[in-house]
Amino acid sequence: MTKWTTENLPELAGRTVVITGAGRGLGLITARELARAGARVVLGVRDVGKARTAVAELPGAFEVRPLDVADLASVRAFADSWSGDLDVLINNAGVMDIPAERTGDGLDRQTTTNYTGPFLLTNLLLDHVTDRVVHVTSQLHTQGKIDLADLDWRTRRYRGMAAYQASKLAVVLFSLELQRRLTARGSRVRSVLASPGIARTGLAAHSRSNVVNRFKFLTNAPEQGALSVLYAATEDVPGNAYVGPDGPGGLRGYPAIRRQGKAGLDEALAGRLWDRTADLVGAVGQPEFGCPQPG
Numbered sequence: 001m002t003k004w005t006t007e008n009l010p011e012l013a014g015r016t017v018v019i020t021g022a023g024r025g026l027g028l029i030t031a032r033e034l035a036r037a038g039a040r041v042v043l044g045v046r047d048v049g050k051a052r053t054a055v056a057e058l059p060g061a062f063e064v065r066p067l068d069v070a071d072l073a074s075v076r077a078f079a080d081s082w083s084g085d086l087d088v089l090i091n092n093a094g095v096m097d098i099p100a101e102r103t104g105d106g107l108d109r110q111t112t113t114n115y116t117g118p119f120l121l122t123n124l125l126l127d128h129v130t131d132r133v134v135h136v137t138s139q140l141h142t143q144g145k146i147d148l149a150d151l152d153w154r155t156r157r158y159r160g161m162a163a164y165q166a167s168k169l170a171v172v173l174f175s176l177e178l179q180r181r182l183t184a185r186g187s188r189v190r191s192v193l194a195s196p197g198i199a200r201t202g203l204a205a206h207s208r209s210n211v212v213n214r215f216k217f218l219t220n221a222p223e224q225g226a227l228s229v230l231y232a233a234t235e236d237v238p239g240n241a242y243v244g245p246d247g248p249g250g251l252r253g254y255p256a257i258r259r260q261g262k263a264g265l266d267e268a269l270a271g272r273l274w275d276r277t278a279d280l281v282g283a284v285g286q287p288e289f290g291c292p293q294p295g
């Protein structure tokens with residue numbers, strides 16, 4: 001079977017892509033390749049100066065804008081400042097297994113970075129999106145457990161890796177419910193999932209369980225990890241497709257459409273999670289908010 005690589009990227013001139021957390025790691029590689037293929041790439045990042053330096057010598061059209069996805073005011077400001085079409089939104093920013101910490105909004109930092117902030121960003125930008133939203137999740141979503149009564153780790157004892165797994169399962173369920181709502185309102189916009197497998201980036205820097213380094217022999221180069229994101233962002237895949245490496249366990253290899261874990265296909269849970277998350281970000285009662293419940 002043909003192995004999909006960046007050589008297979010289509011011509012992307014005239015297309016605009018927003019990618020979060022793209023100043024380094026998989027996000028930067030994804031941004032670089034999309035721009036090389038002709039897209040206008042907008043990087044939403046915490047450190048604007050660092051990201052500008054990172055893309056300064058790269059060929060293509062880049063724009064760098066401030067965005068801290070764990071700060072709801074920053075998310076709202078980014079979305080408010082957007083005008084015009086946005087072909088592809090890639091929710092890439094993420095942290096893994098970080099110590100317990102509350103954001104300025106009083107929310108759990110890991111859950112907010114990986115899921116709640118991107119949920120808000122996506123909903124606020126959705127009316128601009130013309131093609132698709134790509135959610136970067138992880139194969140570790142299959143280990144995740146959603147506690148709707150304590151989504152934001154207030155009453156349970158916080159465990160960094162469990163919070164990561166839960167946040168990535170929440171992302172998978174978000175994609176499911178978003179696609180359901182988009183389809184119900186007759187939208188052609190797609191919600192697509194990308195799982196990079198295991199790639200050697202800075203993601204495991206805080207990880208006490210250090211899962212990436214323990215399984216180093218199984219890891220991908222970062223360029224290989226970014227392929228799933230690039231494929232999910234550009235190939236003609238069905239709504240709510242789960243794109244991940246084609247090797248054993250979805251950890252290594254070339255991008256292919258795979259199947260998300262069973263919990264990630266629970267429609268009832270996805271609907272309840274959406275409502276609970278909307279409560280958390282204080283979006284309830286805003287009629288213009290994102291993709292409303294059909295009918």
Ligand SMILES: NC(=O)c1ccc[n+]([C@@H]2O[C@H](COP(=O)([O-])OP(=O)(O)OC[C@H]3O[C@@H](n4cnc5c(N)ncnc54)[C@H](OP(=O)(O)O)[C@@H]3O)[C@@H](O)[C@H]2O)c1
Nearest residue numbers: 021025026046068069070092093094138198199201202203
């Ligand atoms: N690497 C893997 O094996 C692997 C596997 C599965 C899934 N993933 C997912 O892939 C995505 C990218 O991870 P990576 O491997 O490239 O890790 P990375 O090298 O640590 O990069 C993470 C990126 O996210 C940004 N970020 C973190 N918090 C942010 C915030 N609050 N607002 C905006 N940006 C923020 C970081 O920006 P700063 O420079 O400001 O910190 C950085 O650019 C993540 O969603 C991760 O969960 C990675």
